[in-house]
Amino acid sequence: MTALLELKNLKTHFQRRKTTIPAVDGVDLVINKGETVALVGESGSGKSITSLSIMRLIPSPPGKIVDGEILFNGNDLVKLSDNEMCKIRGNDISMIFQEPMTSLNPVLTIGEQIIEVLMYHQKMSKNAARQKAVEMLELVGFSRAKALIDDYPHRLSGGMRQRVMIAIAMSCNPKLLIADEPTTALDVTIQAQILDLMKELSKKYDTSILLITHDLGVVSEIADRVVVMYCGQVVEEASVDDLFEEPLHPYTNGLMGSIPSLDGDVDRLYSIAGTVPPPEHFPVGCRFAPRCPHAFDRCRNEAPALQRKGSRSVRCFLHDDKEATV
Amino acid sequence: MSQSNVEITQEDLQLNPNLKDKPDTLTRIFFQKFMMNKLAVIGAVVLFIIILSAVFAPIISPYSFEQMNLIDKLKPPSSDYWLGTDRYGRDIFTRLLFGGQVSLLVGFGSVLGALIIGVSVGALAGYYGGIIDAILMRFVDIVISIPSFFLLITIVTIFDPSVGNLILIFALTSWTSTARLVRGEFLTLRSREFVLASKTIGTKSYKIIFSHILPNAMGPIIVSATLLVGSVILAEAALSYFGLGISPPTATWGNMLQDAQNYTVMKTAPWYPFFPGLLILLTVLSFNFIGDGLRDALDPKAIE
Numbered sequence: 001m002t003a004l005l006e007l008k009n010l011k012t013h014f015q016r017r018k019t020t021i022p023a024v025d026g027v028d029l030v031i032n033k034g035e036t037v038a039l040v041g042e043s044g045s046g047k048s049i050t051s052l053s054i055m056r057l058i059p060s061p062p063g064k065i066v067d068g069e070i071l072f073n074g075n076d077l078v079k080l081s082d083n084e085m086c087k088i089r090g091n092d093i094s095m096i097f098q099e100p101m102t103s104l105n106p107v108l109t110i111g112e113q114i115i116e117v118l119m120y121h122q123k124m125s126k127n128a129a130r131q132k133a134v135e136m137l138e139l140v141g142f143s144r145a146k147a148l149i150d151d152y153p154h155r156l157s158g159g160m161r162q163r164v165m166i167a168i169a170m171s172c173n174p175k176l177l178i179a180d181e182p183t184t185a186l187d188v189t190i191q192a193q194i195l196d197l198m199k200e201l202s203k204k205y206d207t208s209i210l211l212i213t214h215d216l217g218v219v220s221e222i223a224d225r226v227v228v229m230y231c232g233q234v235v236e237e238a239s240v241d242d243l244f245e246e247p248l249h250p251y252t253n254g255l256m257g258s259i260p261s262l263d264g265d266v267d268r269l270y271s272i273a274g275t276v277p278p279p280e281h282f283p284v285g286c287r288f289a290p291r292c293p294h295a296f297d298r299c300r301n302e303a304p305a306l307q308r309k310g311s312r313s314v315r316c317f318l319h320d321d322k323e324a325t326v
Numbered sequence: 327m328s329q330s331n332v333e334i335t336q337e338d339l340q341l342n343p344n345l346k347d348k349p350d351t352l353t354r355i356f357f358q359k360f361m362m363n364k365l366a367v368i369g370a371v372v373l374f375i376i377i378l379s380a381v382f383a384p385i386i387s388p389y390s391f392e393q394m395n396l397i398d399k400l401k402p403p404s405s406d407y408w409l410g411t412d413r414y415g416r417d418i419f420t421r422l423l424f425g426g427q428v429s430l431l432v433g434f435g436s437v438l439g440a441l442i443i444g445v446s447v448g449a450l451a452g453y454y455g456g457i458i459d460a461i462l463m464r465f466v467d468i469v470i471s472i473p474s475f476f477l478l479i480t481i482v483t484i485f486d487p488s489v490g491n492l493i494l495i496f497a498l499t500s501w502t503s504t505a506r507l508v509r510g511e512f513l514t515l516r517s518r519e520f521v522l523a524s525k526t527i528g529t530k531s532y533k534i535i536f537s538h539i540l541p542n543a544m545g546p547i548i549v550s551a552t553l554l555v556g557s558v559i560l561a562e563a564a565l566s567y568f569g570l571g572i573s574p575p576t577a578t579w580g581n582m583l584q585d586a587q588n589y590t591v592m593k594t595a596p597w598y599p600f601f602p603g604l605l606i607l608l609t610v611l612s613f614n615f616i617g618d619g620l621r622d623a624l625d626p627k628a629i630e
Contacts, residue, residue, distance in 0.1 A: 103519045105541075120528060
């Protein structure tokens with residue numbers, strides 16, 4: 001497998017008056033061709049900012065990619081001009097969002113919104129683009145695509161709109177699809193349909209997916225590999241099977257414990273104590289230390305590094321070779 | 327198999343007979359809502375008649391607008407002169423029609439100009455925000471703080487008040503409200519998710535501004551433009567009334583009124599000032615009613 005996208009020590013910081021907020025603080029991430037990688041973490045852990053950094057769509061100012069590389073097929077996206085970036089967005093990397101209800105332009109027909117992408121990136125004629133748009137709508141499961149193409153978005157339900165978003169995103173056969181919580185706003189049966197659709201399309205076109213979510217159920221359903229983020233850093237990275245079998249980082253452990261389970265006599269659902277610290281008050285040592293049930297002195301004074309453990313990696317002193325005796 | 331004798335008709339197959347095959351288009355919904363506002367419909371009809379008669383003035387009117395007939399001066403309305411004659415024996419009806427051409431041309435022309443400037447400035451300021459917004463909006467503040475009517479009078483006395491010049495001057499003094507309105511719309515729309523979504527498919531900024539955000543802001547823009555046409559017509563009439571507008575013999579409603587400002591005329595021929603005044607009133611009122619109707623019809627939150 002070759003790497004399609006590689007983030008190296010990506011740092012995206014926000015400037016608020018005099019303080020710097022390290023929303024993404026040294027993220028390393030690899031996505032191989034055809035692979036589905038899930039990015040999980042609580043709200044505020046920097047998942048969405050990571051994905052927007054890849055698209056180079058950080059609101060700037062105040063946001064800025066201050067360090068690191070985003071290698072896409074070997075090209076560093078950070079160094080590209082805005083014009084070159086426009087050619088990549090939608091064509092090589094596209095994105096779908098959490099809120100299908102508001103992600104479509106209410107005053108343009110569905111057809112116009114798909115046709116626009118095709119005409120811009122694939123330089124198609126209007127008729128050819130329309131033809132292709134109908135095909136794309138059929139591909140995402142609309143049986144009456146021909147009639148639908150001239151409809152306005154308000155005529156569609158949330159699940160249907162998310163399908164349209166996927167049709168738009170996939171219309172130029174992108175190599176990478178970034179899905180920012182694509183199923184959060186949908187009900188469970190529709191969630192499953194959308195996930196199946198994404199899985200099917202990624203197989204068919206060999207598209208890699210970066211799935212951002214905080215729903216571990218979704219992760220187990222679709223992902224090949226999982227990257228867990230906390231406070232702008234990667235704390236654990238493993239294959240889905242490994243991670244669900246044996247989470248190494250206490251934070252991942254906590255996340256797993258917070259999933260409601262159908263069997264077992266649990267009265268109260270487990271939750272990780274405390275909240276994510278605001279970025280301007282990150283602790284000196286391990287950022288998870290104040291909430292960690294296993295934290296010891298070293299955790300509070302020294303920041304752990306991401307260490308490889310066979311096929312996976314983890315950022316925790318509990319799995320540090322030096323602490324092996326603990 | 328026991329059910330095979332039950333005949334299934336076409337109606338049974340239809341899920342819901344009330345469900346329409348073709349959706350209501352936005353234009354149709356808009357039209358239905360507009361028709362419910364009676365004043366706006368009346369305004370539209372009146373305005374339509376006024377515009378038509380101004381456009382077809384040379385065909386409708388029996389005389390030329392500068393044809394004098396000194397024997398028939400200040401004649402009351404009759405079958406020869408439907409609305410009477412003025413001090414030089416010119417047919418008032420004819421002059422009103424031709425005056426309408428000028429008034430409407432100035433009204434629409436300058437609002438078109440004001441829209442082009444106002445929408446561009448407002449869109450840039452609202453979309454980019456930050457320093458660009460600050461600079462453009464302070465410029466707008468400066469333009470607003472200039473008393474426009476006195477500026478108008480000054481400019482008109484310096485330059486020759488032709489139709490073209492008037493349009494230019496009105497456009498340059500009345501674009502600020504549009505700019506503020508458009509900026510406000512853009513400020514809220516630019517942070518909407520569909521804008522981010524269209525950025526992720528590589529759409530260029532100018533395309534996002536003009537083909538994605540602008541159509542969403544069209545409602546308020548149309549309403550304010552309609553109201554602006556009325557106020558420009560009024561301002562043009564006022565300017566002509568002061569003798570600073572388009573000069574005779576070209577007829578405008580304003581300079582007809584001014585021509586009638588004379589004690590003898592007022593006393594002996596009250597119809598002379600009455601009809602141009604009435605037309606100004608009707609036109610501006612129509613524009614305002616239509617503006618209100620459009621506001622209701624274009625507002626998606628208005629109760630149906």
